[in-house]
Amino acid sequence: xxxxxxxxxxxxxxxxxxWESRKAFSAxxxxxxxxxxxxxxxxxxxxxxxxxxxxxxxxxxxxxxxKRMQGFxxxxxxxxxxxxxxxxxxxxxxxxxxxxxxxxxxxxxxVERVWKWKEESGGGITRQLRRLGAxxxxxxxxxxxxxxxxxxxxxxxxxxxxxxxxxRDRRLVNWDPVFRSAISDLEVESKxxxxxxxxxxxxxxxxxxxxxxxxxxxxxxxxxxxxxAVHPEDERYTALIGRFVRLPLTGRLIPIVADxxxxxxxxxxxxxxxxxxxxxDFEVGRRHALPMLSILDxxxxxxxxxIDAELTAQDGLADPAFVRSLSGLPREEARKAIxxxxxxxxWLEKIEPHRHQVPHAERGGAVIEPRLTTQWYCxxxxxxxxxxxxxxxxxxxxxxxxxxxxxxxxxxxxxxxxISRQLWWGHRIxxxxxxxxxxxxxxxxxxxxxxxxxxxGEAQPLRQDEDVLDTWFSSALWxxxxxxxxxxxxxxxxxxxxxVLVTGFDIIFFWVARMMMMGQHFMKDVPFRxxxxxxxxRDEHGQKMSKSKGNGIDPLELIDDYGADAxxxxxxxxxxxxxxxxxxxKRVEDYRAFMTKLWNxxxxxxxxxxxxxxxxxxxxxxxxxGRWIIAEAETAVIExxxxxxxxxxxxxxxxxxxxxxxxxxxxxxEFAKPVFTSDNADEAAEIRAVAAHVLGMILRLLQPVVPFIxxxxxxxxxxxxxxxxxxxxxxxPAQPLExxxxxxxxxxxxxxxxxxxxxxxxxxxxxxxxxxxxxxxxSAETMDRVNRWADSVRRMARISEITTLEGEIxxxxxxxxxxxxxxxLPLEGLIDLSVEKARLTKDLAKxxxxxxxxxxxxxxxxxxxxxxxxxxQEMRERLEVQQGECTRLRAALARIG
Numbered sequence: 001x002x003x004x005x006x007x008x009x010x011x012x013x014x015x016x017x018x019w020e021s022r023k024a025f026s027a028x029x030x031x032x033x034x035x036x037x038x039x040x041x042x043x044x045x046x047x048x049x050x051x052x053x054x055x056x057x058x059x060x061x062x063x064x065x066x067k068r069m070q071g072f073x074x075x076x077x078x079x080x081x082x083x084x085x086x087x088x089x090x091x092x093x094x095x096x097x098x099x100x101x102x103x104x105x106x107x108x109x110x111v112e113r114v115w116k117w118k119e120e121s122g123g124g125i126t127r128q129l130r131r132l133g134a135x136x137x138x139x140x141x142x143x144x145x146x147x148x149x150x151x152x153x154x155x156x157x158x159x160x161x162x163x164x165x166x167x168r169d170r171r172l173v174n175w176d177p178v179f180r181s182a183i184s185d186l187e188v189e190s191k192x193x194x195x196x197x198x199x200x201x202x203x204x205x206x207x208x209x210x211x212x213x214x215x216x217x218x219x220x221x222x223x224x225x226x227x228x229a230v231h232p233e234d235e236r237y238t239a240l241i242g243r244f245v246r247l248p249l250t251g252r253l254i255p256i257v258a259d260x261x262x263x264x265x266x267x268x269x270x271x272x273x274x275x276x277x278x279x280x281d282f283e284v285g286r287r288h289a290l291p292m293l294s295i296l297d298x299x300x301x302x303x304x305x306x307i308d309a310e311l312t313a314q315d316g317l318a319d320p321a322f323v324r325s326l327s328g329l330p331r332e333e334a335r336k337a338i339x340x341x342x343x344x345x346x347w348l349e350k351i352e353p354h355r356h357q358v359p360h361a362e363r364g365g366a367v368i369e370p371r372l373t374t375q376w377y378c379x380x381x382x383x384x385x386x387x388x389x390x391x392x393x394x395x396x397x398x399x400x401x402x403x404x405x406x407x408x409x410x411x412x413x414x415x416x417x418x419i420s421r422q423l424w425w426g427h428r429i430x431x432x433x434x435x436x437x438x439x440x441x442x443x444x445x446x447x448x449x450x451x452x453x454x455x456x457g458e459a460q461p462l463r464q465d466e467d468v469l470d471t472w473f474s475s476a477l478w479x480x481x482x483x484x485x486x487x488x489x490x491x492x493x494x495x496x497x498x499x500v501l502v503t504g505f506d507i508i509f510f511w512v513a514r515m516m517m518m519g520q521h522f523m524k525d526v527p528f529r530x531x532x533x534x535x536x537x538r539d540e541h542g543q544k545m546s547k548s549k550g551n552g553i554d555p556l557e558l559i560d561d562y563g564a565d566a567x568x569x570x571x572x573x574x575x576x577x578x579x580x581x582x583x584x585x586k587r588v589e590d591y592r593a594f595m596t597k598l599w600n601x602x603x604x605x606x607x608x609x610x611x612x613x614x615x616x617x618x619x620x621x622x623x624x625x626g627r628w629i630i631a632e633a634e635t636a637v638i639e640x641x642x643x644x645x646x647x648x649x650x651x652x653x654x655x656x657x658x659x660x661x662x663x664x665x666x667x668x669x670e671f672a673k674p675v676f677t678s679d680n681a682d683e684a685a686e687i688r689a690v691a692a693h694v695l696g697m698i699l700r701l702l703q704p705v706v707p708f709i710x711x712x713x714x715x716x717x718x719x720x721x722x723x724x725x726x727x728x729x730x731x732x733p734a735q736p737l738e739x740x741x742x743x744x745x746x747x748x749x750x751x752x753x754x755x756x757x758x759x760x761x762x763x764x765x766x767x768x769x770x771x772x773x774x775x776x777x778x779s780a781e782t783m784d785r786v787n788r789w790a791d792s793v794r795r796m797a798r799i800s801e802i803t804t805l806e807g808e809i810x811x812x813x814x815x816x817x818x819x820x821x822x823x824x825l826p827l828e829g830l831i832d833l834s835v836e837k838a839r840l841t842k843d844l845a846k847x848x849x850x851x852x853x854x855x856x857x858x859x860x861x862x863x864x865x866x867x868x869x870x871x872x873q874e875m876r877e878r879l880e881v882q883q884g885e886c887t888r889l890r891a892a893l894a895r896i897g
Contacts, residue, residue, distance in 0.1 A: 002606055002716055007597045008563030012708050016130055025135040028076035029490055036072035037498040038064055039479050039528070040136065041511065044083035045118055046090050049128035051537040051545060052504065054555035058571045058705075059534060059649055060502045061134045065704035066644050068135075076496050077482050078136035080123055082145040084426040084471045085179060085187065086363055091117050091425070106425050114425045118143075133564045133707050135726070142482045145427065146689055152481035153427045153474050154443050156522065161431075161441040165379045166419070168439070172282045173418050175371035176361045177300035181422035183361060183376055184470055186510045188368055190357040197267060197351040200342060202228060202245040203317070205253055212237065212256065213349055215267030217356055218607045219342070220275070222247065223307060223323065224295040225254055227273040229284055232258035245491070248347040249338070251318030252310045257288045264421060276372040291371055298422075300369050302326045302334045319345075331369070376420035376429060376467065383517035384411045389745040390516060396526045398647055399647050400578045403505060403533045410509045417514075419470045426468030434460050440490035476514035479527035496523060500530040500647075535576055540584030540869030556833045558588050558715050565706035566592035572705045573653035594657060598698070601665045602713045604636040605691050605725060608676040612696065612718055613689040623683055625675070627742035628691040629668045632659060633697050635731040640701055641730075656701055663825065664694060667750055671792055693716070697731040748782075748819065749789045755816040755823060756797040762892040763814060763841070766831050770800035774813075778804065778821035814895040833896065844889040853885060854879045 019025065027035075038060050043053060059622070064076045091114045092102055102110040129136065142149060160166040173182040198219045201211035214228060225247055230237035244253045261284050262271050275285025275292040285292055293306045304311070304327050311320035322341055326334050342348035359368040388411050390396045391404055398404045422428060432448040433439045438455065440462065442448035453459050474481070483492040503512065512531060519527035538544055539551040546552065558567045570591045574581045618630050636659035643651035668691070670829070675687045696719050699710040703725050714725040756773060765771065773793075775783065783804065786793060790802055809815065809824055812833050816823040827833055854875055857863055864872055 002713075003601070004603075006563075006595065006709050008565065008708060010561075011610070011712055012131070012133070012559075012564055014517045015708055015711060015723060016133065018129075019135065019726060020138060022723060023139070024723065024726050025076070025137050026139065027137050027491075028073050029494055029517070031073050033071055035494050036064075036067040036077065037075045037077070037495040038500055039077045039482070039498050039504065040079060041501075041503050041507070042079045042081040042475060042478060044086050045080040045122040045125075045143070046086045046119060047080075047125045048127055049132065049555050051553055051555055051583065052399075053129075054132060054567065054576070055534060055537050055571055056502055056504065057129060057132055057134050058568045059532070059575060061132070061643065062568075062572060062649065062652075063500065064267070065135055065707065065726065066730065068726065069528065069703065069728060071698065071729070074315075075491075076134075076136050077140060077142070077495075078126070078129075078138055079142035079144070079478070079482060080126065081475055082143065084393060084423050084468060085176075085181065085183060087118070087122070088125045088425040089179070089363055100699075102424060110424055117875040126455075131556065131559055131564065133568065135707075140482075142605055144471070144478075146357075146762040148484065149474060149477070149481045150427060152477050152485055154430045155470065155475060155486045156518065157430055157469070157473075158441055158443055160378060160523075164443075165382060167377055167379070168374055169170060169377050169416065170372060170374045171377070171418070172276070172279055172370045172372055173375055174359065175298070175300075175369045175373070176364065176366050177298065177369050178361070178366040179423070180298045182371075182373065182418055182420065183368070184418075184472060184510065186472075186507070187362045188359045189362045191357040191360050192355055193634060195356055195358070196352050197352045197354040198339060198342075199268060199351070200248065200272075201347050201349050202248065202272075204240060204256075205246055205729070206243040207243070212270050214239060214270050214272040216272055218335070219338050219552040220273075220302070220331050221274045221277045221295065221811045222272060222320055222338070222704050223250065223302070223304075223326075224274045224276050224293040225252075225272045226275060226290040226293060227255050227257050227288060228261045228270055229257050229259040229273050230270050231260060231264045232682065233264070236264075236265045236269060241819065248317060248342060248345065249323055250307060250310055253308070254286075255290075256288075257284075259284050259287065261388075277370050279370055280371075282370070285529055294372050296331060296369060296371070298371070300331045300367075302329050302331070342883075375418045375467075376431075376465075377489065378417040378419050378473075380414045380417040380458045380514075380517065383521055384414050384513075386520035387411065387513060387516035390520060390526045396528060397530050399530055399532045401510065403531070403576070404509065406505065406510055407513060414513075417470075418464075419473050420467040421470055422466070423468050426471065427474055429465040429467050429469060430884050432462040435464070436725070437826050460517065472510055472514055475511060475521075476518045477839070479515055479519060480523050485522070496527070497525050498528045500532055501528040502532045502534065504536065505533050506536075530647075530812055535578070537583055538870075539579045540582050540586065542582055542868075545794060553583065553585065558585070561585075562588050562592045563595065563708070565709050566595050568596065569653060569706050572649040573657070575649040575872050577648060591715035594661065595706065597661055597665055598702075598711070601660075601669060602695065602717070604669060605695060606717070608672075609687070610688045610691045610695070610717075612692045616689050616693050618690075618693060621686060621690055623686055623690075624742040624745045625671050626670065626686055627739050628746035629664065629690060629694055631739035631743050632663045632668075632696050633731075634739075635659075636663075637697065637701060637731045637733055644704075646649045653705060656698075656705075660698055660702070664698065667746075668694070670796055674791055674795075697701060699725060700728050700731045703728070745785055748785060749793065752786070752823070753793060753797045755818055756799065759816060759825055759895060760798065762888075763827060763831055763836055763897070764779065764839075765798075765827075769797060769830055770798055770802045771827075771830055772803065773799050774803055774805040774824040776805045776809065776822040776824060776828070782819065812896075816895065827896070837893070837896065840889055840893050844886065844893065845886045845888060847882060851879065851882045854882060 023133045064074050068074045070414050095102060157166060162463060174188050176183050195217055197215045197217060199215050200211050200219065201213050204212060211230060228245055240256050241258045243256050245256060247254055261280055262269060264603040273281045273284050275282045275290055276294045295302060295307065311323055314368040319863055326337060360689055381771055382802055388408060391407060431443060431444065434452050448462055452462055477499055480492060480496055483489060485492055515527045555567060566588050570588045574583060621630060636655055638657035642650050643655060648723040672687050672691060675684055699714050703710045711723060711725040714720055761809040770860060786802060793799055804822060810826055812828045814825045814827055858875055
């Protein structure tokens with residue numbers, strides 16, 4: 001006998017361990033089944049499960065479980081990413097807490113320490129994924145720095161280098177002055193900061209008392225200025241283009257150049273150009289062949305190496321002693337000193353408060369410094385072409401399709417990809433340098449030494465490049481490196497290309513595009529056929545979850561409080577195409593009620609003798625109730641299958657919800673109650689068999705999204721042994737004989753009961769008071785049908801008697817139309833009609849007032865343009881509800897005249 005309630009905490013771990021011990025999640029490369037493959041976006045080895053993980057992993061698991069039930073040979077490839085900077089940060093903090101540092105330890109010892117941390121503490125997220133119910137093929141788990149994947153990385157690097165697609169170059173990068181490393185755009189977070197605009201006068205050389213004013217948010221970088229730019233059509237400065245200004249404090253001559261980068265509408269219209277410390281300035285510098293002077297070191301401290309020679313006094317403008325006093329100062333201190341000196345010498349015109357975006361390191365929070373360094377680059381432009389063609393030709397499809405526009409917009413303007421990082425944890429770049437800095441790229445040091453001997457004519461000492469590769473470089477190879485490439489393994493031939501990638505839009509550029517570039521180049525085929533892009537998880541008000549706002553939700557807490565099934569079902573129900581997921585604890589609590597409803601329905605069935613009947617044939621069912629519920633189950637299966645096929649997770653969840661809660665529980669089981677206890681043994685046996693059959697379909701239908709409760713019920717009811725539902729076949733439609741007639745009959749009775757219930761509710765008729773219902777203009781067929789179901793109608797609609805009416809409709813009665821018949825519910829003696837009319841009229845007036853207020857706000861273009869999009873959308877949804885309430889109240893008033 002089933003327990004009174006389902007206890008997730010007592011079931012989930014035991015059941016998951018059972019699945020895993022039986023290798024229920026494992027791919028079967030030797031089978032003749034069609035493969036279906038999903039590659040997990042590898043979470044950081046340092047990570048813990050957050051709602052973003054819960055969202056994407058639930059969706060992937062739902063797909064993989066569904067395909068497994070459909071008979072596919074499924075591979076959901078697990079693994080974690082070494083997460084270079086994040087992992088190094090964790091271990092450096094631990095080392096620092098012990099009073100040491102990685103520099104003091106040395107590279108080899110520090111890397112050993114990171115590996116030790118990874119083995120002991122890393123990978124906690126994989127344990128948390130198990131709590132979510134994720135059915136990953138764990139024996140195949142990979143790590144982006146395990147030996148097989150490291151070999152793939154070296155092979156790709158060497159191959160691209162020899163093809164001329166990897167090279168070294170001196171360019172600007174995002175530089176973290178705390179970690180002293182280049183970082184990717186994805187690791188940079190722009191923050192709105194209250195700062196200043198400093199207006200500085202630069203004297204024009206050769207023109208007495210003529211200055212040009214530049215506005216800057218970073219006066220400290222003026223030491224590295226190599227030009228002033230003005231717009232070519234700015235009449236204020238046309239006559240000055242081609243002349244020179246002298247740089248205050250240093251006296252260096254720098255040209256005035258015409259460039260459209262300068263915006264006449266901003267600041268003074270003239271901008272200082274510091275190519276070595278600003279990305280836009282770098283491009284201006286390249287266009288005009290300007291010198292690129294670095295004046296900050298790798299810790300963002302002032303260095304004078306590249307400007308020291310110019311520090312000689314000229315016409316009293318330069319102050320060599322002051323400039324030299326800046327050497328070694330952090331940029332913030334140098335800024336204060338320079339501003340004070342400019343103010344003292346009269347070159348500072350004014351200061352204006354100014355809010356602007358300042359890039360910060362996502363990890364650690366340091367202010368990012370654009371820095372000119374020599375790094376390794378990948379020619380992403382040449383790799384992008386085949387990847388774009390794959391999307392254009394339809395070999396890879398984005399769902400929803402509009403994300404293709406985002407993909408193309410970035411790919412068409414793609415920049416060289418900086419792939420080197422000044423870290424110690426990661427894939428060390430397979431490049432060695434000879435005594436003259438000639439570089440030898442090879443798979444290992446022995447091969448590099450062989451190349452060096454050929455080059456120099458004799459063996460020479462070599463040193464390996466100190467840098468490691470960007471984490472995204474190794475994760476770009478994930479779809480084929482995890483399958484054994486460069487070896488042509490059976491798994492590679494069977495599971496590549498994969499079927500679908502499920503991920504968020506925020507890494508289309510950084511991961512999706514790069515996987516496509518690498519897959520096309522090395523595998524000559526796309527890495528995945530579909531890319532399903534889901535939205536972000538937001539709070540119930542549509543706000544982005546963040547620690548600072550305190551509105552984040554821990555998925556592990558939700559699992560503790562409501563069970564994994566409830567959280568998973570909530571995620572599916574809220575994940576629509578092209579929209580973010582608004583998630584709050586209340587939503588999970590509401591959907592836990594659905595789990596309870598399912599459990600209670602199963603208990604009711606069990607208490608009424610429902611059990612699986614071997615050899616049950618749905619086509620042999622004769623009762624209208626049995627034929628109707630089987631036909632409804634067929635519709636639910638078709639809807640769910642179509643929804644999953646189209647990645648409409650919300651429609652899948654809602655179709656299952658509607659069928660289970662509404663059709664099966666609220667109607668079928670209610671209609672079945674008197675049958676179970678009737679004297680008609682044959683009919684009772686048939687309905688019990690139908691109930692068992694449909695319950696089995698429900699459990700299979702829901703297994704992909706709520707695997708724990710469904711497997712428990714599957715086993716308890718005797719459909720199969722514990723843990724076996726995961727491999728049960730996906731339900732197929734089984735249209736019973738004469739289903740359409742049965743559907744018409746049952747649907748008519750349901751509409752009839754629903755109409756009566758609606759009127760009783762609208763008129764505040766107490767449940768304890770029974771009322772007669774009169775039928776007017778009803779056909780003989782309708783009355784025959786009503787009389788066959790009279791017991792159910794009386795019981796479920798709280799009706800005392802069912803009769804026909806030949807004469808006039810009595811006063812004070814509510815009227816309802818169901819097909820050709822008018823249903824009359826006499827209200828005299830049940831309620832005070834005048835009081836109810838007054839209440840409904842008051843409620844309608846209030847509802848119409850709410851509609852008017854909301855409509856007025858949405859009609860205000862000024863409000864709509866300034867309000868946040870999620871607020872506007874929420875108001876539109878509210879208006880729709882309010883309008884529906886008005887319609888309901890008008891109909892209620894119309895029923896009673």
